Amino acid sequence: MTTTARTKARSRTRGGSRWTRGDVATFRAYVDELSFERRGEIDALSRKLSRQERAITAVRAKTISNGPTAKADVQTAL
Numbered sequence: 001m002t003t004t005a006r007t008k009a010r011s012r013t014r015g016g017s018r019w020t021r022g023d024v025a026t027f028r029a030y031v032d033e034l035s036f037e038r039r040g041e042i043d044a045l046s047r048k049l050s051r052q053e054r055a056i057t058a059v060r061a062k063t064i065s066n067g068p069t070a071k072a073d074v075q076t077a078l
Contacts, residue, residue: 019027035042
């Protein structure tokens with residue numbers, strides 16, 4: 001969507017970008033539009049990730065506090 005024929009036709013130096021400020025602005029506009037359209041899904045995934053991180057932290061804390069035998073207990077619980 002963001003790479004135009006004009007951008008492809010430009011010559012570039014080795015390791016340099018062919019994108020202009022206009023290309024970057026167009027790209028950002030597309031990203032903003034997609035983010036707005038999918039904000040519900042993004043929020044749901046963010047909440048899910050947060051829950052998973054809290055669960056991982058809780059399991060790690062339990063494993064550390066219970067000592068070396070806790071690893072076997074955690075494996076049986078999962």
